[in-house]
Amino acid sequence: MSHDIPVIDITRLREGTPAERREVAAALGRACRETGFFYITGHGVDPSLLRAVFDASHALFALPDAEKERIARSRVGHNRGYVGYGVERLDTAALPDRKEAFNMGREAAGEPANAWPDIPGWRDLMVGYFAACQSVGASLHRAFALDLGVDEDFFVDKFTHPMATLRLLHYCAAEPRPRAPGAGAHTDYGNVTILAVDGVAGLQVRPRGGDWIDAPMIPDAFVCNIGDCLMRWSNDVYVSTPHRVLQPASDRYSVAFFLDPDADAVVEPIMARPGDTPHYPPITGADYLRERLEATYGHTP
Numbered sequence: 230m231s232h233d234i235p236v237i238d239i240t241r242l243r244e245g246t247p248a249e250r251r252e253v254a255a256a257l258g259r260a261c262r263e264t265g266f267f268y269i270t271g272h273g274v275d276p277s278l279l280r281a282v283f284d285a286s287h288a289l290f291a292l293p294d295a296e297k298e299r300i301a302r303s304r305v306g307h308n309r310g311y312v313g314y315g316v317e318r319l320d321t322a323a324l325p326d327r328k329e330a331f332n333m334g335r336e337a338a339g340e341p342a343n344a345w346p347d348i349p350g351w352r353d354l355m356v357g358y359f360a361a362c363q364s365v366g367a368s369l370h371r372a373f374a375l376d377l378g379v380d381e382d383f384f385v386d387k388f389t390h391p392m393a394t395l396r397l398l399h400y401c402a403a404e405p406r407p408r409a410p411g412a413g414a415h416t417d418y419g420n421v422t423i424l425a426v427d428g429v430a431g432l433q434v435r436p437r438g439g440d441w442i443d444a445p446m447i448p449d450a451f452v453c454n455i456g457d458c459l460m461r462w463s464n465d466v467y468v469s470t471p472h473r474v475l476q477p478a479s480d481r482y483s484v485a486f487f488l489d490p491d492a493d494a495v496v497e498p499i500m501a502r503p504g505d506t507p508h509y510p511p512i513t514g515a516d517y518l519r520e521r522l523e524a525t526y527g528h529t530p
């Protein structure tokens with residue numbers, strides 16, 4: 230079994246004929262079964278939008294502490310807002326992560342409010358990027374459905390108001406601390422994560438049964454990985470793979486889009502092959518996420 234991280238052009242998944250979509254879906258499916266990580270190109274997200282998002286991320290993390298504190302997750306709740314250094318420890322056996330972060334959720338009526346820094350244009354830019362990531366996520370889910378042997382639109386009505394989080398990350402290179410990770414080893418909770426990295430390497434992946442391998446930075450490509458929820462949904466056909474971020478040699482910025490299903494979507498293992506038996510009972514998206522967050526934080530943040 231290959232443990233490489235393939236680079237897959239998804240242009241024909243977005244724009245191609247049914248046969249071309251199937252071909253891309255098969256390549257993505259192979260990566261989801263083997264390493265659980267893949268790069269995508271041809272995703273349709275304008276590089277200038279991504280550049281603007283990274284510029285906005287730099288501006289946010291350069292704000293004075295008092296302004297960061299005003300929009301802190303501890304004040305805002307619902308896993309939204311700014312998270313300071315040392316607050317998170319993704320690997321509970323390691324030191325706290327050397328990173329700061331900013332989280333936002335869907336900006337829509339009935340959703341918990343996001344907190345915004347006082348920077349002109351910032352909110353609209355992030356809302357636009359969030360929508361772009363949602364669209365990439367929808368394309369990927371069409372491919373997962375094709376590959377898992379269900380209708381191409383299987384996931385559509387399960388992602389109409391998804392519990393998605395857009396997360397800006399800043400890994401600090403100053404005052405290096407021996408043994409403190411940038412982000413400790415972990416798996417992601419949701420269905421799929423779509424990650425953009427701004428120039429500085431540091432991500433490593435540990436395929437099942439293998440050693441840590443580097444996931445190098447590839448310009449204009451997103452790094453994507455399967456999370457625990459889709460592993461469960463696929464009845465363990467897809468793998469959610471541990472990964473970590475080393476302390477970077479220079480400041481590192483990344484932007485992660487975590488795509489979870491609708492709160493009321495039923496995550497019931499897809500039985501692709503005759504004779505398959507479900508490894509898990511059905512659960513709603515919300516109950517599943519709550520279970521995972523409680524296991525990590527001892528409460529739902």
Ligand SMILES: O=C(O)CCC(=O)C(=O)O
Pocket residue numbers: 398412417424426432472473474483484485
């Ligand atoms: O910043 C990165 O490269 C990866 C971040 C990550 O794995 C996470 O936040 O779950």
Ligand SMILES: [Fe+2]
Pocket residue numbers: 415416417422472
């Ligand atoms: Fe992660």
